[in-house]
Amino acid sequence: MAIARPFLIALALVIFVLSNIVFFMWAEFKISGRVADRLGPMETGRFHGWAQPLADILKFLNKEDIIPANADKLIFRVAPFVGFIPVVMVLAAIPYTNKIFVRDFDIAVFFVIALSSFTFVSMVMGGWASGNKYSLLGAFRAAGMLLSYELPLGLAIAGVVMLSATLSLIGIVQHQTVWNIVLQPIGFLVFMVAMQAELQRSPFDLAVAESELVAGYSVEYSGMRYAMFQLGEFFGLWALASMAVLLFLGGWHGPYLPGIVWFFIKFYGIFLFLAFSRVSVPRVRPDQLMDLGWKILLPSALVNIVITATLIVLVPHYQLPLAISEFAILIGALYLMRRVLK
Amino acid sequence: MNAAMTNYYYVVAFAIVGGVFGGLLLTVARIMRPNKVNKTKLEAYECGMEPFEGNWTQYSARFYVFALVFLIFDVEIAFLYPWGTVFRDFGVTSLIEMFVFIGVLLLGLVYAWKKGVLKWL
Amino acid sequence: MSGQLLAFWALSFVILSGALYIVTTKNIMHAVFMHLLTMSMIAAIYGLLHADFMAAMQVLIYAGAVTAMVVFALMLTKSQSRPDGAGMAVDNQQRGASFLTAAGFLAVVIYVLVPQKWAVKETAPIVKSDVAAMGAIIFKSYILPFEIISVILLAALIGVIVLARKED
Numbered sequence: 119m120a121i122a123r124p125f126l127i128a129l130a131l132v133i134f135v136l137s138n139i140v141f142f143m144w145a146e147f148k149i150s151g152r153v154a155d156r157l158g159p160m161e162t163g164r165f166h167g168w169a170q171p172l173a174d175i176l177k178f179l180n181k182e183d184i185i186p187a188n189a190d191k192l193i194f195r196v197a198p199f200v201g202f203i204p205v206v207m208v209l210a211a212i213p214y215t216n217k218i219f220v221r222d223f224d225i226a227v228f229f230v231i232a233l234s235s236f237t238f239v240s241m242v243m244g245g246w247a248s249g250n251k252y253s254l255l256g257a258f259r260a261a262g263m264l265l266s267y268e269l270p271l272g273l274a275i276a277g278v279v280m281l282s283a284t285l286s287l288i289g290i291v292q293h294q295t296v297w298n299i300v301l302q303p304i305g306f307l308v309f310m311v312a313m314q315a316e317l318q319r320s321p322f323d324l325a326v327a328e329s330e331l332v333a334g335y336s337v338e339y340s341g342m343r344y345a346m347f348q349l350g351e352f353f354g355l356w357a358l359a360s361m362a363v364l365l366f367l368g369g370w371h372g373p374y375l376p377g378i379v380w381f382f383i384k385f386y387g388i389f390l391f392l393a394f395s396r397v398s399v400p401r402v403r404p405d406q407l408m409d410l411g412w413k414i415l416l417p418s419a420l421v422n423i424v425i426t427a428t429l430i431v432l433v434p435h436y437q438l439p440l441a442i443s444e445f446a447i448l449i450g451a452l453y454l455m456r457r458v459l460k
Numbered sequence: 461m462n463a464a465m466t467n468y469y470y471v472v473a474f475a476i477v478g479g480v481f482g483g484l485l486l487t488v489a490r491i492m493r494p495n496k497v498n499k500t501k502l503e504a505y506e507c508g509m510e511p512f513e514g515n516w517t518q519y520s521a522r523f524y525v526f527a528l529v530f531l532i533f534d535v536e537i538a539f540l541y542p543w544g545t546v547f548r549d550f551g552v553t554s555l556i557e558m559f560v561f562i563g564v565l566l567l568g569l570v571y572a573w574k575k576g577v578l579k580w581l
Numbered sequence: 582m583s584g585q586l587l588a589f590w591a592l593s594f595v596i597l598s599g600a601l602y603i604v605t606t607k608n609i610m611h612a613v614f615m616h617l618l619t620m621s622m623i624a625a626i627y628g629l630l631h632a633d634f635m636a637a638m639q640v641l642i643y644a645g646a647v648t649a650m651v652v653f654a655l656m657l658t659k660s661q662s663r664p665d666g667a668g669m670a671v672d673n674q675q676r677g678a679s680f681l682t683a684a685g686f687l688a689v690v691i692y693v694l695v696p697q698k699w700a701v702k703e704t705a706p707i708v709k710s711d712v713a714a715m716g717a718i719i720f721k722s723y724i725l726p727f728e729i730i731s732v733i734l735l736a737a738l739i740g741v742i743v744l745a746r747k748e749d
Contacts, residue, residue: 123474123475124470124473125476126471128470128473128474128476128477128478129477131480132477132478133480134660150720156489162566171659178489179485179488179489179492180489180493180494181489181493182491182495182496182578183489183490183493183495187499187545190608190610190611193611193614196552196614198482199478199479199482200617202478202482203475203478203479204478205478206474206477206478206481207471207474207475207478209474210470210471210474220470221466221470223467223469223633224633224712225634225712228541228597228634228638228641228712229633230636231637231641232638232640232641232645233640234533235640235641235645235646236640236644236645237642238645238649239617239644239645239648239649241646242649242652243614246610246652257522258653258656261523261649261652262523262526263645264528264727265465265526265527265649266526266530268530269530269533269537270532270535272534272537272540273537273540273566276537276540276541276544279540279541279545280547281546281636283545283546283548283710284545285541285545285712297471327576341489341493342485342486342488342489343486345485346482346485346486346532359578364522379467388734391490405579407469408579409577411576412569412573412578413573413578416533416569420562420566423562424559424562427555427558428546428555430548431547431551431552431554431555432547446523462728464631464633465585467633468628471628479649485679490699501692522651522745523653524650524654524657524741524745525657525658525741525745526653527646527649527650527652527654528650528737528738528741529738530646530649531642531646531647531649531651532652532734532735532737532738534622534641534642534645534646535642535730535734536731536734538642539727539730540636541634542634542712542713542716542719542720543716543719543720544713544716545712545713545716546717546720547716547720549616549717549719554720557596557720557724557727557728560728560731560743561728561731563729564732564734564735565731565734565735566729566737567735568683568734568735568738571738571739571742572738572742573700575742577742577745
């Protein structure tokens with residue numbers, strides 16, 4: 119029994135996350151519909167089209183699976199797994215409360231970051247193996263973009279690590295008597311932007327831009343293989359949104375309600391933010407993308423680290439000065455940017 | 461089994477479940493889906509014509525420079541984490557050490573920026 | 582045979598055969614992706630040694646960043662041949678020199694490793710993960726090598742920019 123336990127837990131978690139993903143899909147249909155002054159799906163399952171994601175999954179299962187003649191068959195088949203397995207492994211590191219967690223890794227934060235680097239490898243594999251110019255171009259764009267935004271993401275997380283002096287996610291949450299969003303507003307902002315780029319979601323979806331690159335690296339994929347890429351992306355969303363809650367929003371801390379409820383309230387808050395930002399911001403251009411990543415986010419994250427480190431070492435009660443100086447710099451920088459951009 | 465070994469066991473179990481789950485999805489799809497391929501379906505996606513050049517063409521050197529700049533900063537991040545867990549024990553010394561490290565790499569970033577490497581094509 | 586030892590031999594087998602595949606295959610992209618697998622398995626070996634942080638670092642740097650770099654570097658080459666390398670030779674006219682280099686390296690490795698007395702144990706010692714301990718060692722005892730790393734990285738960065746500019 120003890121031998122089978124991890125497998126059962128993993129399976130239960132995968133199914134749990136999957137059922138949430140079905141809800142995500144429906145919620146995104148509805149939100150993007152309403153924002154564009156449409157109703158969204160209304161027919162499937164009668165009540166507000168609740169069964170639409172299920173119908174989509176059924177469609178994926180029924181789609182013919184085509185592997186192009188000049189594709190590299192082996193790599194083509196392996197690529198979706200390279201994207202999917204690491205994001206399932208990440209689930210082992212994410213705690214939901216201090217009682218409900220799989221394992222408490224000492225290096226949980228670093229574990230998640232390291233495994234997320236498989237994402238772009240899977241895209242390059244899929245894009246190259248397809249034997250198509252569009253897909254290779256899309257894969258290269260995706261890889262260049264993921265590379266550029268992994269750095270600010272990692273640096274923003276480093277600021278949190280410095281505050282709590284541990285890499286364990288449970289330890290980081292337990293350390294947050296004050297939520298890190300108050301102490302690390304710059305880090306939080308960088309994290310939220312970089313996270314959307316890492317997830318390839320709409321302001322930053324130019325790697326799969328349907329209108330230019332006809333779906334990028336996944337153009338030759340169809341049916342379930344394509345769905346596995348999508349599934350991997352949703353699992354990545356799950357992981358990164360959980361990370362945002364745990365690192366910056368105090369995890370399961372909150373008054374009155376039990377911890378698990380607080381966790382999911384915050385989690386769905388992040389999800390709503392992602393869903394709305396997807397439909398309200400236009401897609402960025404590649405040059406803007408690079409400028410934002412390398413010339414704004416990366417230096418901001420470095421400044422954040424320098425301020426945090428200096429105040430922690432030099433000031434005994436650093437929390438209040440840290441919060442004040444971070445907010446002051448943030449507001450100042452945003453004001454300056456507005457002036458310059460006008 | 462000690463705690464650390466149990467951790468690895470869990471990680472491996474999650475990897476296996478991920479692989480098996482993916483395989484299961486593909487198998488179900490294989491049973492359900494039609495399979496009537498023909499030559500035209502297997503062509504690479506283009507505007508209806510046979511693609512006249514493979515996808516193995518030369519790309520700009522910029523991508524390579526990107527990857528190298530990324531690699532270098534990735535190494536820096538990897539060092540930042542252990543530093544972040546201990547730096548307050550050593551006080552100002554570790555602060556200066558890290559600032560020298562970041563400063564040197566920042567020099568590289570500024571150089572790359574000035575040379576216009578960070579621009580998209 | 583303990584489970585750890587079994588895992589070690591299995592991983593070693595995958596790593597060595599993967600490495601062999603990398604040098605013998607004609608399809609250069611297959612070599613890259615096999616490199617990815619080999620590096621991930623080496624990370625698993627670090628895991629067996631209870632060096633969690635090193636394992637994660639191995640995945641982050643080698644499986645992620647280096648693979649991306651190699652793919653981009655390959656895409657720089659102007660290839661007249663097909664990507665699967667059909668009709669290409671695995672070696673070239675430098676095979677004699679490279680054989681000598683490899684043999685010399687092997688000799689050095691044997692010279693260093695064989696007389697070494699190893700503290701062999703059946704199972705790895707139970708240690709708490711030691712990111713903090715590792716950080717303490719790096720930033721206390723090995724601070725000079727650490728700073729030299731940054732200068733080397735800077736040199737590599739400048740070098741590649743100079744080379745890339747020349748090609749433009």
